[in-house]
Amino acid sequence: MLKAIVIDDEQYARDELIALIAEQKEVEIEVIASCNNAIEGLKKVNQLKPDLIFLDIQMPQITGIEMLGMLDPETMPKVIFVTAFDEYALQAFEDNAFDYILKPVEPCRLRKTLQRVKYKMQQDNYQVLTDKPLSLIPCAGFNRYLLLKPSEIEIAYSDQSGVHIISQQADKSVAETSCSLSLKILEEKTELLRCHRQYLINPNMIREIRLLDNSLAEIVTAGGAVAPVSRRYLKMLKDRFQLH
Amino acid sequence: MELIFSLLQQLSVYLVLAYLLSKTPLFMPLTMLSGRLSHRLACYIIFSLFCVLGTYFGLAIENAIANTRAIGAVMGGLLGGPVVGFAVGLTGGIHRYSMGGFTDVACAISTTSEGLLGGLVHLYYMRRGLVERIFNPFLALLVLLVAEVMQMSIILLVAEPYEQALALVKTIALPMIIANSLGAALFMSIIQDRKTIYEKYSASFSSKALTIAERTVGILSSGFNQENTQKVAQIIYEETGVGAVSITDRNKIMAFIGTGADHHLPGTLISSSHTKQAIENGELIFADGYEVAYQCSIKNSCKLGAALIIPLLGSEDQVLGTIKLYEPKQKLFSSMNLSLGEGLAKLLSNQILNSRYLEQQTLLTQAELRLLQAQVNPHFLFNALNTISAVIRQDPDKARQLIQHLSQFFRRNLKHNIESVTLQDELKHIHAYLEIELARFSDRLTVNFSIDETLLTQYVPTFTLQPLVENAIKHGTSTQLENGVIDVSGCLQNNIVILKVVDNAGTYCLGDNEMQQGLGLQIVDKRLKNSFGEQYGLSMSCEQGVTTSAQIKFPFKEELS
Numbered sequence: 001m002l003k004a005i006v007i008d009d010e011q012y013a014r015d016e017l018i019a020l021i022a023e024q025k026e027v028e029i030e031v032i033a034s035c036n037n038a039i040e041g042l043k044k045v046n047q048l049k050p051d052l053i054f055l056d057i058q059m060p061q062i063t064g065i066e067m068l069g070m071l072d073p074e075t076m077p078k079v080i081f082v083t084a085f086d087e088y089a090l091q092a093f094e095d096n097a098f099d100y101i102l103k104p105v106e107p108c109r110l111r112k113t114l115q116r117v118k119y120k121m122q123q124d125n126y127q128v129l130t131d132k133p134l135s136l137i138p139c140a141g142f143n144r145y146l147l148l149k150p151s152e153i154e155i156a157y158s159d160q161s162g163v164h165i166i167s168q169q170a171d172k173s174v175a176e177t178s179c180s181l182s183l184k185i186l187e188e189k190t191e192l193l194r195c196h197r198q199y200l201i202n203p204n205m206i207r208e209i210r211l212l213d214n215s216l217a218e219i220v221t222a223g224g225a226v227a228p229v230s231r232r233y234l235k236m237l238k239d240r241f242q243l244h
Numbered sequence: 245m246e247l248i249f250s251l252l253q254q255l256s257v258y259l260v261l262a263y264l265l266s267k268t269p270l271f272m273p274l275t276m277l278s279g280r281l282s283h284r285l286a287c288y289i290i291f292s293l294f295c296v297l298g299t300y301f302g303l304a305i306e307n308a309i310a311n312t313r314a315i316g317a318v319m320g321g322l323l324g325g326p327v328v329g330f331a332v333g334l335t336g337g338i339h340r341y342s343m344g345g346f347t348d349v350a351c352a353i354s355t356t357s358e359g360l361l362g363g364l365v366h367l368y369y370m371r372r373g374l375v376e377r378i379f380n381p382f383l384a385l386l387v388l389l390v391a392e393v394m395q396m397s398i399i400l401l402v403a404e405p406y407e408q409a410l411a412l413v414k415t416i417a418l419p420m421i422i423a424n425s426l427g428a429a430l431f432m433s434i435i436q437d438r439k440t441i442y443e444k445y446s447a448s449f450s451s452k453a454l455t456i457a458e459r460t461v462g463i464l465s466s467g468f469n470q471e472n473t474q475k476v477a478q479i480i481y482e483e484t485g486v487g488a489v490s491i492t493d494r495n496k497i498m499a500f501i502g503t504g505a506d507h508h509l510p511g512t513l514i515s516s517s518h519t520k521q522a523i524e525n526g527e528l529i530f531a532d533g534y535e536v537a538y539q540c541s542i543k544n545s546c547k548l549g550a551a552l553i554i555p556l557l558g559s560e561d562q563v564l565g566t567i568k569l570y571e572p573k574q575k576l577f578s579s580m581n582l583s584l585g586e587g588l589a590k591l592l593s594n595q596i597l598n599s600r601y602l603e604q605q606t607l608l609t610q611a612e613l614r615l616l617q618a619q620v621n622p623h624f625l626f627n628a629l630n631t632i633s634a635v636i637r638q639d640p641d642k643a644r645q646l647i648q649h650l651s652q653f654f655r656r657n658l659k660h661n662i663e664s665v666t667l668q669d670e671l672k673h674i675h676a677y678l679e680i681e682l683a684r685f686s687d688r689l690t691v692n693f694s695i696d697e698t699l700l701t702q703y704v705p706t707f708t709l710q711p712l713v714e715n716a717i718k719h720g721t722s723t724q725l726e727n728g729v730i731d732v733s734g735c736l737q738n739n740i741v742i743l744k745v746v747d748n749a750g751t752y753c754l755g756d757n758e759m760q761q762g763l764g765l766q767i768v769d770k771r772l773k774n775s776f777g778e779q780y781g782l783s784m785s786c787e788q789g790v791t792t793s794a795q796i797k798f799p800f801k802e803e804l805s
Contacts, residue, residue: 009685009722010627010630010631010684010685011686011687012630012631012634012635012683012684012686013627013630013631013634013684015634015637015638016630016633016634016637019634019637036687037725039725058623058722060722060723060724060725061723061724061725084622084623084626084627084630085622085623085625085626085627086623102626103626103627103629103630104626104629104630104632104633105630105633145725
């Protein structure tokens with residue numbers, strides 16, 4: 001039994017796809033969630049760890065392909081792209097033998113695709129689609145979505161409850177939100193630098209690097225937030241800013 | 245009596261000179277009254293010469309000279325105005341004074357005042373706006389009559405001794421009055437003839453050119469092809485009366501009318517080396533059959549004996565083809581047709597350029613409209629079908645309605661050739677489109693309409709409002725996570741219809757100076773401007789993240805009841 005999530009911004013499209021998946025008998029699939037945008041999708045994927053996602057390309061704010069870039073390649077579920085018409089994306093899918101289905105969905109095409117997914121064991125490498133830097137970082141605040149520009153972020157850190165982002169707001173004060181992207185993705189696809197196993201820092205937001213005992217240090221950001229610097233990363237920071 | 249004849253004899257030599265001079269371009273300025281400095285200077289020089297000449301041709305009598313000097317002075321004044329008249333008179337007078345005699349002072353004064361008199365008459369007619377009268381020989385005769393009487397009086401008054409002066413006047417008064425008046429009248433009539441010939445020539449030249457221009461206008465606008473050039477060649481042939489007219493493009497004969505049409509066949513390649521040379525170098529070639537040999541390159545027995553080949557120049561002096569005028573062997577090229585030829589080439593070049601421009605414009609608009617219609621298609625269509633297939637499962641009746649709306653929308657899109665529709669029809673089209681989109685984005689799109697009823701019968705170009713609504717959804721509300729709202733409104737302000745499509749996304753903010761729009765919107769704007777004028781059309785405004793507003797303005801048309 002494969003666990004799947006359907007991510008599409010149109011209600012009827014989700015309904016139709018879920019119905020078609022339920023109708024076919026060859027591959028046993030349970031749709032454990034359906035989401036109406038990529039931000040919601042990201043959250044659910046991280047939360048529910050599905051085996052498979054059905055991903056629409058054209059969605060508000062963050063497209064399906066952008067969302068793919070925000071997933072950790074190591075825990076990436078299998079992806080079936082669903083699109084009505086997108087010449088460029090289709091070309092990319094064809095060239096890289098990714099799985100995709102076209103809207104309106106043909107039941108037999110869906111069946112074939114699912115069979116292929118079931119027997120194809122190795123992970124697809126989506127790098128061709130996802131190696132662009134991120135332009136918006138989806139975050140969830142209290143009862144709202146936030147889409148941060150990477151340049152607005154001061155510090156990103158992780159603890160038991162997940163990844164948190166301290167960002168500068170329009171009035172220069174800082175606010176904290178939680179983010180469904182991993183530190184690793186943030187480090188790879190934004191300008192953020194690692195300064196601690198659990199901390200990333202925006203180099204453009206550093207105001208002060210305070211050196212402490214034991215070759216430790218801490219960074220004070222423009223907004224006044226503080227991030228610890230571990231021994232291992234202090235050297236790299238010094239190299240980067242040529243502080244010798 | 246004897247004096248009259250000998251004076252008239254001198255006068256004829258004088259007039260022959262005047263006649264000869266009238267054949268030269270020097271004379272041209274005299275035939276028109278322009279008041280320009282160059283014209284005045286020409287008047288002064290020519291008439292001063294005649295004035296001096298008049299003195300030399302005079303007959304010495306009793307220590308004085310019977311002469312025709314007054315003609316130069318008075319004519320100078322008449323044609324050049326008071327300043328020129330005075331100057332001519334003074335020049336002639338000083339010259340006469342230098343020759344001495346007992347009437348030298350009297351003659352100098354009288355010649356100067358004669359010039360001035362001519363000038364005053366000139367001024368009188370100019371002020372009255374009766375310019376043509378100045379060229380009347382009869383007027384010249386009268387003025388000279390008065391001038392001579394005046395001169396005699398001055399001699400009597402000034403010359404010393406009085407007895408001698410009286411005797412002189414008795415002898416010369418009659419001959420001089422007659423000779424001078426006649427001479428002036430004849431001189432003026434020479435000028436008048438010259439003027440008439442010149443005007444007739446230019447009038448017939450311009451009328452020919454204008455007739456050709458008028459008759460050929462618009463013919464080439466539907467393309468530079470054999471059929472159209474044939475018509476133009478026919479017109480030029482009829483109007484110029486040359487032996488034959490031909491129009492070629494860069495490679496072949498497009499049209500040939502007139503002598504030799506039996507073997508100069510339209511559609512055949514150019515064989516004449518003159519024509520090839522004209523095309524190659526973009527230069528005019530006149531093979532008059534004498535200086536530059538001319539022989540028809542197709543048939544030796546061809547009757548054509550001379551050709552004028554003028555290249556038709558397009559943009560950047562690129563040669564588009566040639567126009568050729570021919571005359572048969574026994575006939576000479578009239579100089580008028582020679583110069584007319586060049587003008588014709590210019591005229592045709594412009595017409596060809598214009599036709600190409602128009603052609604491209606039409607093509608462009610057609611292509612743009614097709615593109616606009618095609619732009620609608622794939623993404624919208626497949627999503628719509630996908631939505632419908634889901635709706636079929638849940639609510640077959642609703643699905644049936646959606647299919648109706650979809651077909652209505654596409655049927656309307658397929659009507660390529662309708663230029664304008666009523667606002668009501670355009671709104672129907674939008675409703676058909678929106679039914680589909682509302683089904684797709686059922687949970688996050690609202691559209692409100694408020695259109696003034698009086699506007700519903702107004703005509704707008706097809707695809708005016710629908711692209712704006714589509715744009716608001718595609719680039720606006722569909723990028724929002726929730727609660728997209730579009731307001732479509734229409735109102736009348738100061739007899740101007742204002743239609744607005746406003747969304748709450750605010751995603752259409754571009755750089756301040758570059759009001760660059762998508763192709764679809766550009767076409768909407770262009771079509772509105774084409775229909776209603778430059779001051780109307782589409783304007784966009786946007787507040788980032790808050791709202792985008794598309795506004796259309798065009799004049800309200802009262803309905804004819």
